[in-house]
Amino acid sequence: MDPFKLLTRSTNLTKAATASKKTASQHTPSTGQNANPQLFGGKDDDSSSNASKKRKRGNPSAVPDLVTEAELDFFGDGKSKNVSSKEKDDDDAGVPNEKNETSKFAKDTLSEEDCKRILRSHKLKITLLNATEPAAADNEGEKKSKKRKKEQATEHANSGKKKAHVQVFPQPLTSFKQLRSRYNISRRLADNLAAQGYTIPTEVQLGGLPLLLGDIGGLEGDKGAHTKSTTKQSLADVDLLTVAPTGSGKTLAFLIPVLNQILARRKAVKDNVEEEELEGPKAIVVAPTRELASQIVNEGRKLALGTGIRVTAMRKGMKPAATFPQDEEDESADEEQESGSDSDHSDSDESTSQEHNQNKKDSKTSKKQRPVVKADVLVTTPLLMLHAISLKGQSATASMPSVRHLILDEADVLLDPLFRDQTLGIWNACINPSLRVSLWSATMASSVEELALSTIESRAITLRLSTHAPLARLVVGLKDSAIPNISHRLIYAATEQGKLLALRQMLHPTSSISDDSSGPPLRPPFIVFTQTIPRAVALHSELLYDIPLEAGGSSRIAVLHSDLSDTLRSDVMARFRNGSVWVLITTDLLARGVDFRGVNGVVNYDFPSSGASYIHRVGRTGRAGRDGGVAVTLYTKEDIPYVKNVANIIAASEKLRRDERPSHKAAGPVSSQISSTIQPWLLDALPTPSKRDKQRLKRRGVEARRSDTAGPGTEAGAGTGARDGGSKSRISTKSGFDRKLENRRKGAKMASQKAKKSSSSSAAAAATAGTPAAHEEDSDGNEWGGFD
Numbered sequence: 005m006d007p008f009k010l011l012t013r014s015t016n017l018t019k020a021a022t023a024s025k026k027t028a029s030q031h032t033p034s035t036g037q038n039a040n041p042q043l044f045g046g047k048d049d050d051s052s053s054n055a056s057k058k059r060k061r062g063n064p065s066a067v068p069d070l071v072t073e074a075e076l077d078f079f080g081d082g083k084s085k086n087v088s089s090k091e092k093d094d095d096d097a098g099v100p101n102e103k104n105e106t107s108k109f110a111k112d113t114l115s116e117e118d119c120k121r122i123l124r125s126h127k128l129k130i131t132l133l134n135a136t137e138p139a140a141a142d143n144e145g146e147k148k149s150k151k152r153k154k155e156q157a158t159e160h161a162n163s164g165k166k167k168a169h170v171q172v173f174p175q176p177l178t179s180f181k182q183l184r185s186r187y188n189i190s191r192r193l194a195d196n197l198a199a200q201g202y203t204i205p206t207e208v209q210l211g212g213l214p215l216l217l218g219d220i221g222g223l224e225g226d227k228g229a230h231t232k233s234t235t236k237q238s239l240a241d242v243d244l245l246t247v248a249p250t251g252s253g254k255t256l257a258f259l260i261p262v263l264n265q266i267l268a269r270r271k272a273v274k275d276n277v278e279e280e281e282l283e284g285p286k287a288i289v290v291a292p293t294r295e296l297a298s299q300i301v302n303e304g305r306k307l308a309l310g311t312g313i314r315v316t317a318m319r320k321g322m323k324p325a326a327t328f329p330q331d332e333e334d335e336s337a338d339e340e341q342e343s344g345s346d347s348d349h350s351d352s353d354e355s356t357s358q359e360h361n362q363n364k365k366d367s368k369t370s371k372k373q374r375p376v377v378k379a380d381v382l383v384t385t386p387l388l389m390l391h392a393i394s395l396k397g398q399s400a401t402a403s404m405p406s407v408r409h410l411i412l413d414e415a416d417v418l419l420d421p422l423f424r425d426q427t428l429g430i431w432n433a434c435i436n437p438s439l440r441v442s443l444w445s446a447t448m449a450s451s452v453e454e455l456a457l458s459t460i461e462s463r464a465i466t467l468r469l470s471t472h473a474p475l476a477r478l479v480v481g482l483k484d485s486a487i488p489n490i491s492h493r494l495i496y497a498a499t500e501q502g503k504l505l506a507l508r509q510m511l512h513p514t515s516s517i518s519d520d521s522s523g524p525p526l527r528p529p530f531i532v533f534t535q536t537i538p539r540a541v542a543l544h545s546e547l548l549y550d551i552p553l554e555a556g557g558s559s560r561i562a563v564l565h566s567d568l569s570d571t572l573r574s575d576v577m578a579r580f581r582n583g584s585v586w587v588l589i590t591t592d593l594l595a596r597g598v599d600f601r602g603v604n605g606v607v608n609y610d611f612p613s614s615g616a617s618y619i620h621r622v623g624r625t626g627r628a629g630r631d632g633g634v635a636v637t638l639y640t641k642e643d644i645p646y647v648k649n650v651a652n653i654i655a656a657s658e659k660l661r662r663d664e665r666p667s668h669k670a671a672g673p674v675s676s677q678i679s680s681t682i683q684p685w686l687l688d689a690l691p692t693p694s695k696r697d698k699q700r701l702k703r704r705g706v707e708a709r710r711s712d713t714a715g716p717g718t719e720a721g722a723g724t725g726a727r728d729g730g731s732k733s734r735i736s737t738k739s740g741f742d743r744k745l746e747n748r749r750k751g752a753k754m755a756s757q758k759a760k761k762s763s764s765s766s767a768a769a770a771a772t773a774g775t776p777a778a779h780e781e782d783s784d785g786n787e788w789g790g791f792d
């Protein structure tokens with residue numbers, strides 16, 4: 005069903021008919037065309053040769069021949085790399101097999117020059133941030149540009165003991181088939197990947213998977229210097245900080261290595277190569293919102309199908325560690341003593357913990373204990389996890405020695421002051437000496453990098469580790485930029501009224517924005533972002549009846565924000581995913597990470613509160629390299645002081661699109677219209693916001709749109725008692741008289757509801773008095789809904 009056609013049904017205009025005809029042939033994300041997930045590299049190699057092959061879920065026969073995929077070798081000798089039947093038999097167990105690993109790897113190895121060429125053509129840059137090996141520094145010595153040499157010399161001079169930043173060139177993963185042939189990952193995992201139709205790795209997978217699966221290019225010889233690993237599977241001895249575009253497949257890039265390593269360790273335990281694992285989760289994935297967390301759980305479960313690995317979303321009441329202060333508060337002193345004396349030796353540390361656990365179990369048979377969560381991979385929001393490990397009435401937390409992988413998805417938000425303490429609390433609670441941490445986002449401030457480095461170092465000191473793994477930084481494309489495969493539009497709407505009219509016009513299929521000759525049309529489904537929850541609610545009720553009944557009416561438009569109940573949130577998500585909702589109004593709650601594959605566009609109804617917010621919001625469209633997404637940003641007089649930031653991001657993205665994706669012009673009429681939205685004169689004319697302005701905007705949003713400055717007793721400034729910007733920022737087209745009547749009606753209704761509620765709930769309130777439920781509910785719901 006084409007929502008666009010339905011929307012036009014009640015409109016008897018010839019233009020509408022032309023528009024719908026025209027759009028039918030256009031490339032939009034929901035048509036599923038142009039399924040090459042890679043954003044860069046079309047110019048320099050033929051890794052995108054499979055671009056036209058459409059990805060089909062659950063239909064392995066539709067997946068291009070994986071043997072051919074394995075032979076995809078841009079610069080190699082072209083020799084066949086088919087897996088022999090003997091090797092195949094060895095691999096049938098579905099767990100990584102160490103046999104033949106070296107020979108397979110050698111056969112598949114590219115020269116360093118080729119690695120560099122592929123990595124560069126895909127705009128990948130990998131740097132070890134705290135490398136200590138002098139040999140590694142020599143690695144890039146010869147060809148290093150004079151400028152870079154000078155920079156490094158200055159770095160050394162300025163920082164005294166500061167460690168070298170070393171660029172490395174691991175073997176790129178040019179096909180998912182290499183996960184088996186080169187890294188010997190679990191057969192089941194590889195099958196699950198293929199069954200989902202993934203064939204060509206995206207850039208972040210091309211560069212990130214080799215790093216996390218054990219290849220830190222150029223430093224292989226020195227691995228022993230910073231690892232005490234006992235198994236081959238712990239070759240992946242880097243912590244990783246990744247900055248890669250929105251929708252570029254970061255989830256797969258962190259899930260595959262974690263799942264594979266859990267399987268590998270299981271096998272090692274079974275073969276008596278490693279000691280029995282500690283009870284508790286082996287990996288923790290932290291994400292800022294519930295929606296993102298449950299999406300990661302879904303992805304994880306699909307990948308882990310049939311492997312026995314349990315991927316679970318953290319819930320209230322779950323116990324993520326065996327040693328738990330809530331259960332036995334008076335033992336915390338003993339715990340401290342033990343971890344202090346044994347922390348130098350990972351093995352003894354683990355066995356001590358095991359003994360300790362056993363003792364605890366024995367001593368507490370009389371006490372009622374919650375069982376440790378059975379999950380292997382636990383996906384959580386930060387506050388939920390912190391609550392679960394917090395010691396009642398104290399600032400200390402329980403430790404989670406079983407956790408070997410900590411993944412921070414949307415790490416820049418997780419390490420923003422808003423969440424920093426919670427995230428660091430979880431990080432520090434992961435006391436396993438072999439812990440590997442990885443941080444992922446499409447935007448990453450340099451302060452996040454510094455914080456990650458200092459946390460890794462201070463953690464090593466606290467745990468008395470003699471050495472720690474280097475932190476590798478993987479950057480895909482231009483750091484902190486919007487994806488190049490979408491069309492941006494920056495529209496001056498003058499006032500709030502203007503914005504409402506503009507959005508109404510966008511809902512109308514014959515509008516100039518929907519059918520604009522300067523770019524692809526904005527078609528449903530699309531997401532509309534507002535600055536605050538009350539504004540999202542107000543906008544939703546304002547537009548509720550704008551979609552004609554014949555097209556589904558008010559059921560086609562929905563609002564989602566963090567004040568809604570869990571059930572409502574998941575219901576709206578499900579309806580938007582299955583296509584029954586076409587216009588989703590939301591706050592920054594959905595700005596990050598959430599993957600709706602068929603979204604055609606994003607409307608920034610309220611101006612984003614930062615450049616990063618713009619990048620993430622517009623990144624909800626154009627996922628996995630799809631062309632045709634549209635990002636419309638409306639701005640008013642109040643936004644002018646901040647527009648330059650976003651205008652610069654748009655200009656950079658369009659430049660990238662012109663420079664890097666000429667091959668994608670062939671994708672259709674949409675892609676060939678790469679015109680500049682931002683004229684140089686506009687950039688010159690716009691004021692440059694000061695650092696302070698930017699900080700204030702990030703913290704508080706545009707002042708005039710805040711509910712607390714928009715007038716008392718109002719919804720998004722929709723009320724009457726407006727202070728200052730109240731009436732200006734109101735989302736409403738109703739007259740003052742109508743609003744007054746409506747407010748009176750609402751007031752009367754609320755008063756009667758309140759009266760009913762208070763009489764019926766007085767008994768219940770008495771019963772629950774003194775329980776922490778209310779507090780928990782409150783704190784639990786305290787998730788990221790934007791910086792406002």
Ligand SMILES: Nc1ncnc2c1ncn2[C@@H]1O[C@H](COP(=O)(O)OP(=O)(O)OP(=O)(O)O)[C@@H](O)[C@H]1O
Nearest residue numbers: 041204205206250251252253254255446597599628
């Ligand atoms: N190699 C691939 N080939 C095709 N599609 C892929 C590939 N890898 C991931 N995808 C798809 O790309 C989409 C985006 O992936 P994902 O959500 O992991 O992106 P992300 O990088 O985490 O984005 P964000 O920064 O917005 O969180 C998903 O629908 C996923 O299934």
